[in-house]
Amino acid sequence: MTLLYGITLTVIAVSGIVTLLRLVRGPLALDRIMALDVLVTMTIAATAVGSAARDDTTAIPVLVVLALLAFIGSVTAAHLIEKREGMR
């Protein structure tokens, strides 16, 4: 089981690094918002795997909050960009 957790966490971590590439490269601000959203998703996934590995449930309420915050954050940022484009 430990090996399984290790592999899963490694793959998620590699995916996170790949996503960082898109976050750095852009080219639109929207791409960055999307990449950040995906990064938060991966954080949630990795934390869930970690909780399962260590039989530790303290992080679970944090995951609920994180999921909601990611949603609100992405939507707000996308709206902001749309508004800014509209003013041009």
Added chain:
Amino acid sequence: MTRSGNRRADRVLPALRHVPMIVWLWLLWILLWGATSAVILVGGLLVAVGVVLSFPLPAVLPGAVPEPLRIGRLLIHVLTDLVKSGCTVAWQVVRHGRRVSCGIIEVPLRVDSDLLIAAVAEFTTMSPGSVVVEIDRRRKRLYVHALPVRDRRDIAHRRAEVQAMERRIALAVGHRRGVEDPGPNPARPDDARDDP
């Protein structure tokens, strides 16, 4: 029925309409606490009622009777759709990568209710290879960005898929009007008889 009975029904029914929401919020509260002590149960009920009373939602779909069996089937369909769409996208990533071909498709809808159109848009985004770009509420149209689209046949196929999903949703909430009548599909996308 007497007039006073009518009036009482008018008063009681809107209150009943809130019950599912209160139950759902209460359940949510208990799940988040992960325990069922008396304080949590009573407190959760108070919070649920408080939230519903301070932020009342408008009635959606008056007169619709949900059909549990169809809702169950809809949920199963949506879940399999999600798995399929994950696989579709993954395959496109591996196989085509930079040279992916897509299209934006106009889908005329038949349902005419905010909730149903939102549900159709939501489930369409979950279904394989399509993301809703724009919702034209007034003309009842969805504009869908579809990922592997190669020819006209694909476009027609995708449109039919979205409309099948629409029909499934409408039937699941018991909203038969509009999707049952077999009349001609109200809109071929390129006809010019739109409102000005």
Added chain:
Amino acid sequence: MSVLLDTVTAVLFPAGAAFCFLGALGLVRFPDTMSRLHAAAKAQTLGLVLVLVGASAQMPGRHAPALLLVALFQLFTAPITSQIIARTAYRTHGLDRNLLLGDALADRLARDGTPLGGPGRARPDEDAER
């Protein structure tokens, strides 16, 4: 029972991680914002949901529902986020028109007399303009 749950986790964790990875790969490989959105919205969501269900199989009974709840939130919010991002991307040239087979929305906007600006040229970085 424990063996069964362990099997569920052993299947779902690698599958979820694989979808996470494919989603990230799609985010890098796909040519325009709109198709990247597909990778972010679907492969990614599916990956997270699989991992969460796998993790909830390992949790003590009273904590498992909270994890499933997170999965449910994700299922409901991901389409909404992606619709709003798609809508904004369409209007801010996040779309490579050379890839498109047909664009019914552009036809519609042209008929309404409110076409968008020139053909899909990717706008240089927003942040770099400052």
